[in-house]
Amino acid sequence: MIKTKDATTESLILEAANKVFQRKGMDGARMQVIADEAGINKAMLHYYFRSKQQLFEAVFKKTFASFAPQIIKILNEDSPIEDKIRSFTFNHISFIIQHPYLPNFIFQELNRNTEFILIIKEEIGLPNLDKFKKQVQKEVEEGVLKPIKGEQLFINILALNIFPFLTGPLIKAVVDIDDINYNKLLEERKTEVANFIINSIKA
Amino acid sequence: MIKTKDATTESLILEAANKVFQRKGMDGARMQVIADEAGINKAMLHYYFRSKQQLFEAVFKKTFASFAPQIIKILNEDSPIEDKIRSFTFNHISFIIQHPYLPNFIFQELNRNTEFILIIKEEIGLPNLDKFKKQVQKEVEEGVLKPIKGEQLFINILALNIFPFLTGPLIKAVVDIDDINYNKLLEERKTEVANFIINSIKA
DNA sequence: GTCTATAGCCAGATAGAC
DNA sequence: GTCTATCTGGCTATAGAC
Missing domain, CATH: 1.10.10.60 (Homeodomain-like)
Structure with a gap:
């Protein structure tokens, strides 16, 4: 080094x-x-x-703190849901492409040690869904969006953004493509995912 | 015991x-x-x-073999894409609800040791996407579906099915609900996910 | 602050009685 | 086949010289 x-x-x-x-x-x-x-x-x-434990916690907190703001940002902006989704998926996927090990790391360790969530909640803070949920409900009532719950939409957005990075090797094997073409697929998703979501929810 | x-x-x-x-x-x-x-x-x-290693491999292969057929089945049926998606998401999510640790286990270990994919490819076999991809392309050309690549659609389906189980504790904390309501959310997804996908791709 | 050497523990693996 | 007792190696952690 x-x-x-x-x-x-x-x-x-x-x-x-x-x-x-x-x-x-x-x-x-x-x-x-x-x-x-x-x-x-x-x-x-x-x-x-x-100790190893304390080193790990220092790393984990730092890592999580670099990841969470991406998610928190979308929830607190004032733009319409459609714009939020476009900018969020684009930025989020771009970010993960540059840190491909990150989602796996976070989910694996959160799964291994559930207490971390409490620590993070206190020390860093978690995204709050309230505003997003209200906004979705409002746009549904106005007829801008088809009926959908804010929670489910939020889960769907994260799922479509993050999932391909959690399972890279498996998907590469199933879809039967090499690294270069897999990266192309991921690049496409920067805009594809937003289209997919918006097609689904727009009234 | x-x-x-x-x-x-x-x-x-x-x-x-x-x-x-x-x-x-x-x-x-x-x-x-x-x-x-x-x-x-x-x-x-x-x-x-x-050895521990051999015990682990025996367990892993057995586990994977119980998971893969779910995915392989959808790809080789002759029904229209829409029907496939409805039955697959319903069955797949129902299955995972009964084995909630399974996806995490598989992805974590596949990530840790990429060689496993080769072993599985040889000994159990992986789903083949060719038929599914052709079918999607055909339905797009017929105007049944909006333009979308089979690969991307497949990734999206898996993402929406599996993701909530990979991150349970985190999502529970962010969406701020207890176990009972989280399980309700997952139950809803048995049909919600199919609606979400089909809304998006149907022409 | 940085290193070498080593303590101490823990977990996987084995020997050997039954 | 099943058990108890034990070996062995590897890993975290510390002691202590510089």
Whole structure:
């Protein structure tokens, strides 16, 4: 690992730990591998973060904090649902393309340790659906949208955005395409997904 | 663990291992926990399956084999796309509701060890999309469906079916509902998802 | 702050009695 | 086939020199 100009040891560790934890998960990650990746000694990990558990939590919180705002933003804007969906899916999928291991990491660890949700709720905050739900209901009543519950629509949006990244290898095998064409498929989804959703809900 | 009438030790082990691996994953699972769950001694696990790795593979293949046929079936039927989607989403979501840990398990482990896909491809077989893709193309040309690629439609169907189960705890927290109401939401999806998809693609 | 060496523990695997 | 007891290796964590 080559040190960039002003990389502190702590930030080197966090970066390396992030990489390894995202690929291997908490249980599968090895402190030695993280140390090697950071180009420093294993003892330093404990010097800076005391334990593997605490290092992991630091990484996880940081990672989640980079992911959540994407979701929170859509919910609190004032634009119509259709515009929200277009900009959100485009930005969200673009973001995930650049961080493909991220969704898997978050879901895997949240599943493994449910308490994390409480920690995150307190320390970072979770998106609030109330405004979005009301807006959907209003547009349904105005006849702009076909009847649909805000919760279900929200789940559908996340599902269509995130799912292909959770299962990459399997989908590649089933759809029987190589990496290049799979990436093309994902690129297409930046606009495809919004069209798919809007076609479905527009009255 | 109470032995049912003709449960062999091997089947007891497989059942227990299935339970533990699905919740904890390969790395997080402990042979001792599996033995306790099966109500037998730890040494027996090695007597029957030699190593943790081999036990895991036996469980994984068995699990995958119970999941894949659901997907393969839809692709090879002769009914119109709309009917396929309705019956597939209904059956698939019903199945997952009864095996909620299953999708997470499969995706997590496929992600951890990409070689598994090759093993499964050889030993169990993967769904083939060709027929489905041709059928979608045909119905698009006939004007039954709006333009959409078979691959994208297939990914969308899987995404909408499976996603809510991959992220249960997080969605519960964001949508801010309890288990009972979350289960209601999932029940609704048995028909909701098909409506959502068909609304979107029907010309 | 950073390293080497090592303690201590835990989990997978095996030996061997029954 | 099933058990108890034990080995062995690997991993987290710490002690202590520099």
